[in-house]
Amino acid sequence: MLTFENVFAGYGEAIVIDDCSLTMGEGESVALLGRNGVGKSSLLLTIMGHTKVHRGSIRWCGQDLVKVPPHARARAGLGWVPQEREIFPSLTVEENLAVTALPGKWDLKSIYALFPRLQERRKNLGNQLSGGEQQMLAIGRALMLNPKLLLLDEPLEGLAPVIVDELCISIERMIRDEGQSLILVEQHVEQALGLAHRALVLERGRVVHNAKCSDLLANISVLEKWVGVRVAHP
């Protein structure tokens, strides 16, 4: 569904994504891991067309993506939830969701079923939500586009542990029950590996390790080497 072939991309002349290749199939969920500053968010920005691609090819459902403008990528089935959430503050929860709704299995009803808190808050304005609710709304808004692939950039960052658990359950339901394809960038390595099927480890802008999440969880030395964290044995 999504293919990167030797992609070099970055901001202006600076190269951040350096000779990166990867493929993703339909229905797959991928955890994108790596230390700070290895280009995880930049990879998502490259998929969405917000960086300059110097070389290489990016293909999406058989179509060359490099020249496609960002808004058309969103319409073509790429749903992006950026780290900053960026809820529209003066629109209500419901309006935030409705802005770009496209027909498909995700509609107001199924989003509310996934995030019941949003239904309780549907008449509230975007700036009257807690951090966790904003994150749910940001994910819900991206899902309303009915994306073939959802890109989540550190959805659990800065949230209270209770909310993290709640969000993880929702993300798991998205993957297991709805078969939603997604790329999950996360610093919470354990949670990310518990949610996704496959893990890609990024180092200096390229994929250096590609494994099933369950294998990676069992192979702690690799995690320590590339991600630099100790993981409690499951």
Next chain:
Amino acid sequence: MSDNLAKASRHVSFLRGRERWKSAEIAFWLTLVGVYFVFPSSLVFASQILITGLFALSLDMILGYAGIVTLGHAAFFGIGAYTAGLMAAHGWHDPFLGLLVAGVTAGIAGYLCSFLLSKGGDLTRLMITLGIGLLLYEVVNSATKYTGGVDGLQGVEIGKLFGVFGFDLYGKTAYIYVLIISFLLFVFTRSMMNSPYGLALRSIRENQTRALAIGIPISACLTNIYSIAAVIAGIAGALLTQTTQFVGIDVLSFQRSADLLLILIIGGTATMYGGFVGAVVFLLAQNWLSNLNPQYWQFFLGILLIVMTLYLRGGILGGFSRLVNLFRHWRNKEHS
């Protein structure tokens, strides 16, 4: 694009609920009908208020909803006014044809100008729109042979509506004509702003990069709305020409653009009705204050503006809806 939007609006059914008319809205339009019977001697003035309200509605579309600041919106009003005037002065007396051509001409001008505005921040837009307004004013001013320059365009003769209803001295026909046209354009604008397209515009106002990321084609949206707003401004200008049978160069003046901004902000932005309410308050206040003191009346207007900006955020309608909420809150408390 519109196909997508139609699909989307079927998809999010709660938007349909908004299309229902609230009782306050129905009361508003019925009051305007009532004005015809209650104030038969002030219909000329009432028409001017309505025209200004319609003009302010067109500003609300681009400023209130899409967040484009402008100090040159009178350009499109003026283009409409002069188009209708020149047509009527050169033998095309039918008022509806005049409205149509004026709207289309202003729309084309808006479409062309929109490309200058699609990039750049608020300050850039302010300067560009100001520039366009000044430029057009001087073009009309210098083309005295065709436009009459500062003396205004003479010899505007408007035919009867449907060949039956002539424009009378008391402005009876004019008021009904203006009211019906304003209402039709309002209904059109209202349904547009309550659709997902209206939401898309508001999300562009809130956060351009985010809007882009969720698939909103920003430049296309801004070009559309700027052109449509120009059409409505042009029609408002044409209505002024047709109901006064004269075009003064002040239709293009900077003062008109600036007053319009005041009117909309006084009334309340992004509310659909803010422009009309602002026009009523502003023109009545202007009338009343200039009777009190013809020379220095703007002094009081200045005070009004400062007080309103500081203490009445969201304009009159914003303050009103806060009052209503307070009252509801208080009543709920009483009940429980």
